[in-house]
Amino acid sequence: MTKILFTDKLESCVERWRSAGMTVIGPVQRANSSVYDAVKSASELDLNLVLADRSIKELFFPQSEPMLRYTITKSEINTSDFKAPSGPRIIFGARACDASGLAIDDPLFGWDYKDEYWFQRRNETVIVTIACTKADEFCMCTSLKLAPDSTKGSDILLRPLENNKGWLVEELTDRGREAFKAVADLLQEGSDPAAATVNVPVKFDADACAEWLKNPENFDSRFWKEISVRCIGCGSCTYLCPTCHCFDIQDEGGSFDGIRRKNWDSCSFALFTMHTSGHNPRATQSARWRQRIMHKFNYFPGKFSANSCSGCGRCTRECPVDMGITETLQEISKLSQ
Amino acid sequence: MSIEQQYRTRAKELLASGEVKMVIGYGPGSTADRRRPLFITSPEECDRFVLDSACITNLSGYLVTEGLLSDGKRVAVFLRPEGVRALNVLAAEAQLDPDQIVIIGFDAPKGELKALQGSTVDDFTYLLAALKDVTPEIAGEQLLEKIEKMSPEERFAFWQQEFSKCIKCYACRQACPMCYCRRCIVDSNQPQWVNTSSHTLGNFEWNIVRAFHLSGRCVECGNCDRACPVNIPLRLINRKMAQEVLDSFNHFAGTSKTQEPVLASFKKDDSETFIL
Amino acid sequence: MSEPFEPKITAFVCTYCTYAGADLAGTSRLKYAPNVRIIRLPCTGRISPMFILKALQKGADGILISGCHPGDCHFTHGNYHARRRWMVFRALLSFSGIPEERIKYSWISAAEGLKFADLINSITEDIRKLGPFDQYHQLIEETQAQASL
Numbered sequence: 001m002t003k004i005l006f007t008d009k010l011e012s013c014v015e016r017w018r019s020a021g022m023t024v025i026g027p028v029q030r031a032n033s034s035v036y037d038a039v040k041s042a043s044e045l046d047l048n049l050v051l052a053d054r055s056i057k058e059l060f061f062p063q064s065e066p067m068l069r070y071t072i073t074k075s076e077i078n079t080s081d082f083k084a085p086s087g088p089r090i091i092f093g094a095r096a097c098d099a100s101g102l103a104i105d106d107p108l109f110g111w112d113y114k115d116e117y118w119f120q121r122r123n124e125t126v127i128v129t130i131a132c133t134k135a136d137e138f139c140m141c142t143s144l145k146l147a148p149d150s151t152k153g154s155d156i157l158l159r160p161l162e163n164n165k166g167w168l169v170e171e172l173t174d175r176g177r178e179a180f181k182a183v184a185d186l187l188q189e190g191s192d193p194a195a196a197t198v199n200v201p202v203k204f205d206a207d208a209c210a211e212w213l214k215n216p217e218n219f220d221s222r223f224w225k226e227i228s229v230r231c232i233g234c235g236s237c238t239y240l241c242p243t244c245h246c247f248d249i250q251d252e253g254g255s256f257d258g259i260r261r262k263n264w265d266s267c268s269f270a271l272f273t274m275h276t277s278g279h280n281p282r283a284t285q286s287a288r289w290r291q292r293i294m295h296k297f298n299y300f301p302g303k304f305s306a307n308s309c310s311g312c313g314r315c316t317r318e319c320p321v322d323m324g325i326t327e328t329l330q331e332i333s334k335l336s337q
Numbered sequence: 338m339s340i341e342q343q344y345r346t347r348a349k350e351l352l353a354s355g356e357v358k359m360v361i362g363y364g365p366g367s368t369a370d371r372r373r374p375l376f377i378t379s380p381e382e383c384d385r386f387v388l389d390s391a392c393i394t395n396l397s398g399y400l401v402t403e404g405l406l407s408d409g410k411r412v413a414v415f416l417r418p419e420g421v422r423a424l425n426v427l428a429a430e431a432q433l434d435p436d437q438i439v440i441i442g443f444d445a446p447k448g449e450l451k452a453l454q455g456s457t458v459d460d461f462t463y464l465l466a467a468l469k470d471v472t473p474e475i476a477g478e479q480l481l482e483k484i485e486k487m488s489p490e491e492r493f494a495f496w497q498q499e500f501s502k503c504i505k506c507y508a509c510r511q512a513c514p515m516c517y518c519r520r521c522i523v524d525s526n527q528p529q530w531v532n533t534s535s536h537t538l539g540n541f542e543w544n545i546v547r548a549f550h551l552s553g554r555c556v557e558c559g560n561c562d563r564a565c566p567v568n569i570p571l572r573l574i575n576r577k578m579a580q581e582v583l584d585s586f587n588h589f590a591g592t593s594k595t596q597e598p599v600l601a602s603f604k605k606d607d608s609e610t611f612i613l
Numbered sequence: 614m615s616e617p618f619e620p621k622i623t624a625f626v627c628t629y630c631t632y633a634g635a636d637l638a639g640t641s642r643l644k645y646a647p648n649v650r651i652i653r654l655p656c657t658g659r660i661s662p663m664f665i666l667k668a669l670q671k672g673a674d675g676i677l678i679s680g681c682h683p684g685d686c687h688f689t690h691g692n693y694h695a696r697r698r699w700m701v702f703r704a705l706l707s708f709s710g711i712p713e714e715r716i717k718y719s720w721i722s723a724a725e726g727l728k729f730a731d732l733i734n735s736i737t738e739d740i741r742k743l744g745p746f747d748q749y750h751q752l753i754e755e756t757q758a759q760a761s762l
Contacts, residue, residue, distance in 0.1 A: 025762070031498050032568040038762060053567060054504075062760045063504055064534040082759050089762075137368050230374040232398070234508035236566040250533055252756070259757065263534050266506070271524050320512045320564035321394070322366040322373035484708070493710025493748045522663070530663035532670065538752040542666050545709060549662055552701045574708065581704040586697065600701065603693035605683065611703060612696070613719035613732060 004190040005158065005183075006166035010042040013183045014092075020182050022126075023089040025059060027052040036091065047093050050136050051312060055242035056091055056098045057105075060121045063239070063264045067117075067249070071257040082259075084117040090126040090179055096150040096157075097141050097312035099129045101242030103153030107304045108245055117262070126179040129154035130167065135198040138313030140326050143204050146311055148197040156180060159194035168194045204329040205336075206297070206307060212336035213298040219290070223335060227328050228289035230321045235266030237315035237324065238292070243308045246272075267291050293328055340452045341388040344415070344441055351413050353380040357439055358408075361399055362415040363392040374399065388415065390445035395558035397423040398514030406437050413439035418453070418468060421461045422556040422591025423514040426598075428458065430554075432517055435594045458594050469589040472580075473557070481573045496541070502567040503540035505533075509547060509571055512564035515554050522546060548574045553582040553599035556591050620740040622649045622675040623668040624733075625660045627692075630681035630722045637726030645730040646737035649677065656680065658691030662702045665716065669749055675715045675740035677732070682720040692720075714743060 005013065014024050018040070026045040028037050034052040036059055039045060046052075066082040102122065109115040132139075132148035141147060151157050155176030158167035169187060171177045180187070212218055238244040248265035251258050265272060268289075273282045282288050300308035309325060316324025338346075348360040364375030365387050372392045376399075377383055397420045399405070400412065416424065421440060428435040435458045442453030442461065455461050475481075484492055510516040523531050523543055531546055532539035547561075548571075555575045562572040582588045585608060588599040626632045632653045638645060654660055657680030668676050678699065686692045699718055707713050717736055721729050 023762070031502060032570075033502050035502070035567075059762055062762065064536050064539070065760050066756075066758075085759055085762065229376050230399075232508075232511040232564075234511035234564065235506035236504075236508045236564070239504045239506045240566055252532055252534055261534050264504070269507070316367060318566040320508055320560070322371050324367070327367060487710075489707070489710050489712040490748065491710070492708065496709050497748070497752070530661075530667055532756070534756070536752075536756050538670065538756050541709070541752060542670065545666060545705060546663070549702055549705055552705065574705075577708050578701065578705060581701060585700050585704075600698055601694070603690065603697050605693065607693070607696055608700065609683070609696055611700070611713075611718060613717060 002190065003169040003187045004161070004166050004192060005169050005187055007164075009166075009186045012186050014039070014042045016183050016186070017090050017179070021088060022179070023087060024092060025089055026092045036094075045093060047130065050132070050134055050139070051095055051097070051314070053314075053318070054240060055101060055312065055314065056094050056127075057101060057242045057244075059089075059091065059125070060102060060118055061105075061245060061247075061264075065117055065262045066259050067262050068260045069257070070251075070253075070260065072255070084120045086120065086124065088124050088126070089121075090128060092128045094127050094129045094154065095132060095312070096129055096146060096148055096152070096154070097139075097310040098242045099127050099153035100141075100146050100150055100310040101153070101312070102127070104243050104304075104306050104308055104310060105245050107306075108300075111304075126155045126175050127153065128156040128158060128176070128179075130158045130160065132198050132200075133160050133195050135200050136313075136317070138317040138324075138326070139198075139200045139311065140203050140313050141311035142200045142202045143326075143329070144206055144307055144309055144311040148200060159197075161192045162195045163192060164195070165192075168192075203326055204333040206329070208336040209329050209332045210297055210301065210307075212332050213294060219294075223331070224290040225284075225286040227331055228286045228323065231268070231285045231289055231323055232321055233268050233270060233285050233288070234320065235264075235268050236318050236320065238266040238268055239264055240314040240318055242310055242312055242314075243296070267295070289323075289328075293325070296325070297329070340443065340450055341386070343452065344388055344443070345383045345386050347441060348377065348386060348413065349380040349383040351439060352378065352383065356411060357413040358410040359405075360386075360413040360415075360441070361396050362386045362441070363388060363394075363396075386415075388443060388450065390448045390450055392443075392445075393417075393559070393563070395420045395423055395514055395556075395560050397427065398512070398517075398560070400424070400438060401427060401432050401514070401517045406433055409437070411437045411439055413441055415441045415443065417444050417558075418442075418461070418464060419556045419558040421458060422465060422468075423558060425458050425465070425591040425594050425596060426515060426554050426556065427517070428594035429591075429596045430598060462593055465592045469583075469592065475557070475559075475572050475576055477570055477573060478576075480570065481576060484573065485577075496544075497537060499569050500540040500544050501537045503535060503544065503569060504567060505535035505540065505543060506566060508564040508566060509561035512560040513551070514558070514560070515551055515556075516547075522550075544569070544571075544574070548578055551575065552578040553586075553588055554590050555579055618741060618745060620648050620674040620737060620745070621672060622677060622733075622736060622740060623671075623673045624649050624651045624677040624679065625664055625668075626651055626653060626678075626721075627657045627659075627680035627687075628653050628655055629687040630685060631679040631719075631729065633723035634721040634725045634729040637723065638730040639726075641726050643726060643730040645733040648737045648740075649733050656686065656688050656691035657695035658686075658688065660695060662698065665702070665706075669711070669746070670753065672750060672753060674743075674746045675717070675736060677717050677719065677736055679719040679721050679732075682722055685722060710748070712743070714739060715746060
């Protein structure tokens with residue numbers, strides 16, 4: 001016997017969490033685009049998506065975050081800090097790849113400097129992941145040794161029932177247990193079988209790729225130019241990526257007052273590495289694409305023992321010129337044989 | 338012989354004879370309905386080219402890739418009529434020498450592939466001039482009418498919602514053949530006119546700047562609209578501005594390689610009803 | 614009682630005509646609404662649409678752009694170029710939901726001090742009637758607040 005959350009009880013759960021002061025967040029449609037946003041009612045949730053267009057990363061690392069306000073007078077400079085919004089939150093209906101992405105980025109944001117914006121939100125957010133029963137041709141979590149029902153980064157894992165009337169509840173962390181205690185009476189014991197998770201085919205050999213990338217001879221391989229010749233240098237792959245975490249600090253305002261902000265930045269942009277002198281050490285788009293792949297599958301694992309990719313496939317799904325990590329690693333797999 | 342086969346042969350001949358150093362066309366994509374830009378430099382590889390109605394991306398933007406044409410050699414490129422118009426705008430703005438480009442023209446009105454005769458921009462003058470009088474259908478035209486009928490407050494709210502989705506990935510800019518500036522105005526910070534942050538104000542400003550810089554230059558190829566990962570209906574803004582320059586100045590971008598850019602020219606009797 | 618709304622208006626003017634016109638208004642002791650901040654530029658051709666966006670970004674409720682009458686440009690055709698640009702930019706702003714009434718364009722010569730004073734007064738009254746540009750101000754306020762989630 002396991003605990004089951006039936007779909008018709010979800011509205012009551014949302015009400016319960018909200019009245020307990022939690023912000024309930026889930027996948028919703030906003031003007032022809034799917035995104036995770038706060039909801040007032042379960043009816044707003046779109047739980048039928050394979051994957052929302054945008055990842056849950058931005059709920060922890062928003063595209064633009066104010067950090068401090070400065071005012072400069074004749075005699076002094078005053079600053080006041082901005083904090084991340086506080087208060088408990090529950091994300092209902094995350095996907096395993098997105099949740100894993102957060103766990104992948106945790107050591108990065110806590111490595112030398114502990115990023116308070118990230119960790120405050122991480123500590124105050126319960127992540128309820130729903131195992132995938134469908135996938136599209138771009139999904140590739142299994143190639144990264146994850147799965148449609150990976151528990152990495154999640155607090156609760158829900159497995160859809162075969163009859164599609166609810167979810168089996170697996171409590172993974174204390175934070176998850178705590179949040180579900182508030183709705184304990186809305187759950188039912190049952191023995192309904194869970195639907196099988198979707199079979200996502202393995203598309204490349206990540207270990208073989210890692211070996212190839214580690215070989216210094218391959219840094220200057222012609223491969224990089226060939227694979228990225230059509231890259232137009234936009235940032236859609238990096239900004240939709242659940243693990244890409246680069247940011248830029250910008251002062252916005254005037255000479256005497258303004259706000260310092262932390263904005264997303266992308267290694268795809270020429271400006272990312274441009275020096276003041278005009279010299280650009282990553283002068284070509286192929287060097288930028290190489291950096292992205294090397295960072296995710298060589299440098300990052302070298303430091304944090306995990307690939308900086310959770311296999312959501314958004315990079316390929318949304319690429320204007322049909323590039324992406326999948327193809328690049330498939331080609332590297334071939335080269336490394 | 339299919340058009341695809343015909344054009345593969347043509348690409349092969351162009352490369353084999355040394356007339357061009359590269360052919361830019363389409364190859365199969367990662368799924369059955371996707372096509373991707375393909376760059377071929379040896380005649381043996383020309384069989385990799387695919388040509389059908391799914392070949393939509395306007396490839397003319399690749400022609401201004403830094404260094405591509407600086408050796409004076411020629412490049413062939415698969416272009417739809419919008420692509421040829423884009424090429425004309427680039428030539429008119431002195432971004433490339435149109436004599437270095439060999440056009441492999443095609444179109445697919447209503448999904449039916451057809452070959453277009455000609456290889457230089459001049460060969461297409463007649464065809465392009467005729468396009469001026471036909472306004473091609475775009476998805477969501479009803480929405481455009483609806484927006485025009487809205488009150489300013491409603492219009493503002495509509496675009497506010499659309500632009501609040503923007504993540505400033507600049508895919509619209511990068512995908513656009515007309516956005517060739519070495520340094521985009523939003524990437525400059527001395528002075529910094531527009532907020533670089535991707536809050537709704539910054540997004541609003543960016544989208545206005547983008548649309549203005551393309552006014553009278555946009556050929557409505559749709560690259561930006563398709564590139565947008567959050568589905569902002571950029572085509573509606575482009576259509577509105579194209580219509581505006583057509584109505585106000587009888588200007589249809591990209592009809593010839595010597596066309597005067599509409600906002601870099603004037604007539605003494607231009608309309609000025611709005612000036613007090 | 615709350616203070617009456619005083620609109621903030623930014624005027625971008627060319628130095629040869631409208632600025633000289635404003636000067637004439639001053640030396641003629643003509644009184645006009647103090648709601649306008651004048652920014653002097655060499656020519657209307659130098660007035661980039663970026664300036665208009667910047668003024669809005671800084672909280673302007675209304676904007677005036679003014680220069681030499683057609684044919685009078687010190688640089689012979691700067692104002693002709695500007696006129697085309699305004700035509701297009703105006704349509705774009707309107708399509709984006711920025712009301713046309715908030716952004717005005719005029720030709721004012723160095724001799725038209727009276728026209729300048731009258732125009733400033735009438736624009737100030739018009740914008741006062743429209744009220745503050747709340748929709749835009751709300752976007753500005755968002756940039757001053759902490760992240761929403």
